[in-house]
Amino acid sequence: MELTSKERILRTLQFMESDRIPCSPFVFDAWFGLAPKDYADRLVEHTDIMVAVRPGSKAETWIGGVPHNISKRFSTPDGNIREVIHTPKGDLTATIKPTGDHIDWYVEHLFKTPEDVEKFLSIPYKPLDPPMENFYKWESYIGTQGLVLGEISNPFYCPAYYFGTEENLIQTFSNKELITSLLDALVIRACDVIRNASKLGVKVWRIIGAEYASPRVLPPHFFKDIIVKYDKQLVDTIHECGGIAYMHMHDKMMDVIDDIIEIGPDALDPLEAPPLGDVDLKVVKERLGDKMCLVGNIDDMNVLSRASKEEVERLSLECIEAAGRGGGYILGGTASGLFMPKTVDNFIVMAEVCKRVKP
Structure with missing residues (x-):
């Protein structure tokens, strides 16, 4: 049988028979506006590409269906962006430095004190009617040559984003009750987005944010309280909607692999090898078996950006040997x-290696 890239990815995610192992670079929609068009077109034509698209911004997910009335961004004379969110308990303010690529940097975070979390939670919540135009645009462009996933941030991503990584860790240690109250509110909002966007056509959901509580930055027991408790609700909601849950987690993960199994996603990426991660692909395949599809393992930035063709072929064959038997493996990078x-x-x-190797 000869499958389209979209069919190949979907069948592999579900441990169904496929014509070959997919090779799926993971791309953000913004990258296409930055990359030379011929390179972007080649990636779409020759690989089984996956593209992540948010049905609504982070603020729209976290605040709900009222951000246009209370959240404003405007440029400042020094070239930065000022962000203001009006709340019943006072304004939240932040300063953002544009970088010219798809990532902007907060130089002043929206959350600075615990009182700012209380301000945020005072905003009346209304479920978001997800804006789907961008998602549909990318589905039309990619077509059957790849897969477009809806992207949703897990609840712990919000305080990491709004406090900044360092302050969020301090608050998680010293003010866990407050952080938990925020996560309790945010998981309801994220589940609402999943339900509403699933009705409008999103079938596969990529959940991000777990690495903000990886064993490198927090003791493993925190992972159960602030990741498992909430991400499992996201996964369960995706499954209730008939969808596929795809969990993304950079950094070390072996100390929390049983917790990830408890969360219950259908797929897991990017499975980073040492030194950035701690994943031995063969060991993870033995642990997870047919519990979830494995995606990735070859470092985008430190290997694929400089390695020779011969080295890439060797690494690809090693990954396929380690995880390709029995299906449920997608050859890929580390989702940078x-x-x-x-x-x-x-x-x-x-x-090309995947095309030569029989599953």
């Missing part, structure tokens, strides 16, 4: 979404 021309060339090398 930051692809240099050399990275694109090497993903195409990986795709």
Whole structure:
């Protein structure tokens, strides 16, 4: 049988028979506006690409269906962006430095004190009617040449984003009750987005944010309280909607692999090897078996951006040998979404390997 890239990915995610192992670079929609068009087109044509698209901004997910009335952004004379959110208990303010790519940096975070969380929670909540135009645009562009996923941030992503990583960890240690109250509110809102966008066509959901509580930054027992408790609700909601739950987690994960199993996603990426991660792909395949599809393992930024064709072929074959038997493996990178021309060339090398190797 000869499958389209979309069919190949979907069948592999569900442990169904496929014609070959997919090779799926993970790309953010914003990258296409930055990359040379010929490279973007080559990636779509020659690989089984996956693209993550949010049905609504982070603020729309976290605040709900009223952000246009209370959340404003405007440019400042020094070239930065000022963000203001009006709440019943006073304004929240932040300063953002644009970088020219798909990531902007907060130089002043929205949350600075515990009182700012209380301000945020004072905003009346109304479920979001997800804006789907961007999602539909990318589905039309990618077509059957890949898969477009809806992206949703887990609840712990919000305080990490609004406090900043360091202050969020301090608050999680010293003011866990407050952080928990925020997460309790946010998981309801994220589940509402999943339900509403699923009705409008999102079938596969990529959940991000777990690495903000990885064993490198928090003791493993925190993972159960602030990740498992909430991400499992997201996964359960996706399944209730008939969808596929795809969990993304950078950094080390072996100390919390049983917790990830408890969360219950259908797929897991990017499975980072040492030194950035701690994943031995063969060991993870033995642990997870047919519990979830495995995606990734070859470093986008430190390997694929500079490695020779021969090295990429060798690494690809090693990954397929370690995790490809029995299905449920997608050859890929580490989901940086930051692809240099050399990275694109090497993903195409990986795709050629997949075409030669029988599943």
